[in-house]
Amino acid sequence: MIDHSDEDVGNIVLLEHVNVQVPDQAVAMMFYIVGMGFTRDPYLNIGLGNMWANVGEQQFHLPTRPAQAIDGHIGVVVPDLDALKNRLAAVKEGLTGTQFRWSVEADHLAVTCPWGNRFQCYPAGPAFGDMALGIPYVEFLVAPGRAAGIARFYDQVMGAPSAIESDAQGTLGRVQVGRNQSLIFRETEKPVRDYDGHHIAIYVANFSRPYAFLKKRGLVSEDVQNHQFRFKEVVDPDSDRCVFLVEHEVRSLRHPMFRRFLVNRDPAQTQRGYRRERDAFIPYS
Ligand SMILES: [Fe+2]
Numbered sequence: 001m002i003d004h005s006d007e008d009v010g011n012i013v014l015l016e017h018v019n020v021q022v023p024d025q026a027v028a029m030m031f032y033i034v035g036m037g038f039t040r041d042p043y044l045n046i047g048l049g050n051m052w053a054n055v056g057e058q059q060f061h062l063p064t065r066p067a068q069a070i071d072g073h074i075g076v077v078v079p080d081l082d083a084l085k086n087r088l089a090a091v092k093e094g095l096t097g098t099q100f101r102w103s104v105e106a107d108h109l110a111v112t113c114p115w116g117n118r119f120q121c122y123p124a125g126p127a128f129g130d131m132a133l134g135i136p137y138v139e140f141l142v143a144p145g146r147a148a149g150i151a152r153f154y155d156q157v158m159g160a161p162s163a164i165e166s167d168a169q170g171t172l173g174r175v176q177v178g179r180n181q182s183l184i185f186r187e188t189e190k191p192v193r194d195y196d197g198h199h200i201a202i203y204v205a206n207f208s209r210p211y212a213f214l215k216k217r218g219l220v221s222e223d224v225q226n227h228q229f230r231f232k233e234v235v236d237p238d239s240d241r242c243v244f245l246v247e248h249e250v251r252s253l254r255h256p257m258f259r260r261f262l263v264n265r266d267p268a269q270t271q272r273g274y275r276r277e278r279d280a281f282i283p284y285s
Helices: 025-035 081-091 147-157 208-216
Strands: 012-019 050-055 058-063 072-078 101-104 109-112 118-123 137-142 162-167 170-177 181-187 199-204 220-225 228-236 241-252
Touching: 012 137, 012 170, 012 181, 012 241, 025 050, 025 058, 025 081, 072 081, 081 101, 081 109, 081 118, 137 170, 137 241, 147 162, 147 170, 147 181, 147 208, 147 228, 147 241, 208 220, 208 228
Parallel strands: 012 058, 072 118, 137 181, 199 241
Antiparallel strands: 012 199, 050 058, 072 137, 101 109, 109 118, 162 170, 170 181, 220 228, 228 241
């Protein structure tokens, strides 16, 4: 009998944004908007203190502060890898002297932002469901032996189906998010960098159960206000031992920004080759 469990969606229904500080908004604009082709949110944080960059149904939040970088990489789905290559080539000169670089890999484009965040950019396809533009996953590097405890945390505490997998590079914990996203925790023998304060924002259907678990253990780092709370410590529920650090902004589905419509432009639109009524990009295939 087919159990149809592939139709199930776990308790984390959306990974909405990744927040990494950037020290220079002009350089961030050149990389995220001009190079990567994302769209500056036209409504919120439109000054020099922060920029929100829309990527389909996801966002990067980029406050102006000392740089932060995730130890791992961020998956990105784009509609056209060749167009991305051309845009990255066009910003190369403007980003000289930063950590910006990119290379063509077997099935993706590997891109490093001016401050060391790494992206793997894939063309839209069946592996990503109907996502034509977006952030399908974030992959964090973790110390050896940590993936199982991390997966137990997301499975048992957050209510998100999680499993341990292995591939050519080793062991990883995969946490299912929403219809077509995941959080990945990949074990590495290399030293893992100290956590520098970046965060991710997720929406959960059941809010009170993870909150109660974390509150009871003194792990809520910012208490509930405006339908959200924050925590940083991922603990193995078998031992209550901290197995990973990353701030989570946890929002209920009653948060006013849940599934907020995000403006996306088609970066292929140009002044010279202008096509009428094609300014917007619909981020689904
Ligand atoms: Fe945030």
